[in-house]
Amino acid sequence: MRDKIIYGAGIFAALYFVRNLYVILLQLPDEAMQGAVYRIFFFHLPPYFTAVACFLGAAIASGLYLKTKNWKYDVFAVSATEVGLALAAINLVTGMIWGRQQWGIWWTWDARLTSALITWLIYLGYLMLREGIKDPSERAKNSAVLSIFAFFAVYFTYKANEWYRTQHPGPVLTIRTGKNTIDPAMQAMLFHNLGAFLLLAVVLVAVRMNLENSQRAVESLRRRAHAIA
């Protein structure tokens, strides 16, 4: 039953994306200054918010794991972090493509890009830590602690970079200034795509959790087999 719900949600998410793409590509007008390429923005900002939501969820689950030692929180934490990492990567890549198109540069060290990259590296470290610890309990415990640290660090990084880079203004326009004067149709689409990404994230996390649970079952069977043999 649970699987059916996940598949259903997945299909719905896919359809939602198709509908959004249709609107983005065919119905929305070009942006005044940036022309057609601005449309990538709808695949740049929503993944970022969704990724942050995933990381926050992972940090909370980590805290709950440390408190209750219930495995399901650990499974959720790793799944949410992986999905968040993928979404953060999408955010970085779309940002780079946009920057390349718009200003001719692949990368710039402005506040948001820099802190996005650092965030990505921090959570990559989380996955590497998990890889390096073999015992499941220790792995869950240590990565839970790291996840909590990571979320605080991400917040600090974001704030610090904002102060740092805004003192040296770069060529990237801050998106916020555009928001107040944004076309209502575009704003609505932003939220639509955010919804689509959130739904996608939920589906992916659920699928990843299934995968993680299966993996653990296999590991435990292996251990049992070794113990008997």
Next chain:
Amino acid sequence: MTALQAHDLWKYYGDFAALQKVGFEFAAGSCVALLGRNGAGKTTLLRILAGLSQASEGEVRILDGNPRQASVRSRIGIIGHGIGIYDDLSAEENLLTFARLYAVANPAKAVDHWLERTDLARVRRGKAREFSRGMRQRLAIARAFIHSPNFLILDEPFTSLDDRAIALLQGLLKDALHQGATVVLSTHQLKEALELASHVLLLNRGKLAFSGVRTAEMLANPGWVYQHYGEAA
């Protein structure tokens, strides 16, 4: 008074149950010999008793408290597989460090006393790295006893000890037991351990296969427990 109580202990590594529903109770002054094949779960159990590890399920009470409580830990002395001494420090510095960690009342005096007792007073300034194996073992014993513990947890303490160290340890344990301390030791050296033991526990693949008083028969035939309660093969 009940010095050691374990109730329905389970320990999982992932899904593998290293300890299954282990429970026992011993009064103060008992000396418990923990037997079992390699991999039976002896070290796992001892680590839980020592507060180094947490049981997945179940409860342990030592000296009527949780092993993780600082007040309980300060009365427990342990010798694990590793000797727990710092190679770069001298014998004196090693003992002083641990005396301070255990909040011993007069650290310098305690250090002097135990260096004498373990016959290391001559080499008190020597680096542990330079000691012979027997000397290192004696230093480890001094470290375990420096805070005059009344609960001792020893994981295969007689393994690879030389004669002098074995005699020393047996003497110290006998003295401690006389003074009402409780001792739990795991061992493959059945003879030395059974001489001291008042009770015997046998672990078999994580389960408690035998728990009882140490009898004269066991002393005469050290393999008795394994023969009667050990694994079939």
Next chain:
Amino acid sequence: MTYFNQVFAIAGKDLRSELRTKEALNASLSFAVVILLLFSFVVDPDSEMLEQMSGGLLWMVFAFSGVLILNRGFARELPNDCLDALIASPIPGSALFFGKAIANFALIAIIEAICFPVFGILYNLTWTAQLPVLVAVSALATWAMATLGTMFGALTVNMQLRELMLPMLIYPMLIPALMSAMQLTTLLVAGQAIDSEHIIWLRVLIAFDIIFTSLAAVLVETVLVG
């Protein structure tokens, strides 16, 4: 009282151990001086750019060479199962953490105390104009390194690839503190006082230290007891 006794028993033991062998100190110091030297090929030592980059250079040096010291932190407890002996003792997890962090702090501070004059000599800069404030800022940033380094040292103590994982975990998270230190150090080395424009970096450093020290003190015991 006992608490402080325990903290300093640990700090003392670590420092005594390291100062006796000087393994990590020597490696760290050599590495630091080499980087300082290499940097002279990156930027023209006589240019004005150097003044702008002094903070960045110095803290890069401290961050890289500091990790060599931080790697030893909990690793020195592994031979002879000393870590077990420590955890079994009544020392609270936070006391063990502070003891080790203080020792790490002191060792990295030694590196810094040597590197500042070397830097001044190699690049012909007077850097002592704002010495007290510079010392305070360095102390705050070094504490940030020591805190994260000690905490993640505990996290990675049993891993095979510990020496690779520790820098990987520390550096991204340390960036806000490093950034602040770099900004402030550049300013102070040039002889200027911290003005209202730059005071924010001091705040970031202090907040960083408070938050991560508290987190570490609370969580370290969970990490160490299996």
